[in-house]
Amino acid sequence: MTDGVDERDVAVLRNKRDASRYQILVAIAARQPAVSQQEIADSVGVTAQAVSEYIRALVDAGHVEKHGRGRYEVTKEGVDWLISRTEDLREYTEFVSEDVIGQVESETAIAAAAVTAGDRVALSMRDGTLTASPEDADAGTGATAVALTDAERGADLGVAEFEGLLEYDPGTVTVVVLPGVREGGSRAVAADRLVDLAAAHDLVGVAGTEALAAVRGVDLAPDIRFGTPQAVQEAAVRGLSVLLVVTARERSAHTDRLREHNVSYELVDVRQ
Known part of the structure; x- marks a missing residue:
């Protein structure tokens, strides 16, 4: 390793001919024994004539055996060559991912x-x-x-x-569940209790029309109205405390997500 550059010989990357040879050998292995040179040309991005020349060179090198017109098979030597170059590529990819990209992230x-x-x-x-x-x-x-x-x-x-390590305490969520409109909706809420809870939290979120009416009914503007399952969970993960006012039918969508992401929450009854 010199000045952060890997000295490993990755010929298959440095040499265009080796790169094409590698791709063509992989393409033969994937299609053998019936090999269409035109298909390989299309997949590799070279001409059919170039594929023919590469295959001839691979046969001469003992990496491919020819069994008749359009029928080829990769030899053990060819497989060994592929494995060695693939291992070089894998190690080089790990180097780029961990030592290069990791440093500039x-x-x-x-x-x-x-x-x-x-x-x-x-x-x-x-x-x-x-x-x-x-x-x-x-x-x-x-x-x-x-x-x-x-x-x-x-x-x-x-x-x-x-x-x-970034050190901070995750936030918590207090969930207030309201009955549906036929069971009282926002009118069933103890207004002073809701105001006190809101004052004790960083954010207020609502899900459901009854919840919106309840929060607006105590002269509060909700911070979160849409996409609340994800928004509330992400806010808590970032260390914010959230008062979540939801209707009964919306409850499970929110509490299920909180549990899935290991976010602490409690249910509070604020009915009159």
Whole structure:
């Protein structure tokens, strides 16, 4: 390994002829014994004449045996050659995935203060959003990264080269289940209890018309109205507490998703 570049000989990538030879040998193995050179040409992206020449070279190299017009079979030597090149490709792919792409993978955060590209910043989760601070401004944080761009306070900021673990407490969900309109709907809710619960949570979500009416009836505007099963679960995962007001018929769609994603929730009765 030199300057982050793998020195492994991956000839099948560096040499166009070897790359075509590899593809054609794979195509023969997939179609043998009846091999249509035109089909191979179409799949590999070369001319039928070029395929004919490659097959002739593969026969001469002992990697393919010819059993008559249009009938070919990959030999043990050909299989061994394929395996060796495939192993090279697999190792090279792992190198690219883990050592190259892994080093440049980035995320976007909000700058808590002015940051200069190249600074190492401390990462935290604030109001459900990844936030970056100058490292010494948030001592003791479990996760740091390198700023990819300059950013003023409140601006979006690219970060990469992560170290440590992002430490924050997941949020919880309080579920208030309302009866259907025929059983009282929003009129069955104790308004003062609903107001107190809303004040104790970061977000309020509603699912169902009765739930919307109940929340609006106490002069609150819901933060989440649509796509609530996913939105509530994601908000909790990001550390926000959510008051979810749902009708009985909507309950299972939400609580099932919360359980599936290991989000803690409790059911609260706010009926009068």
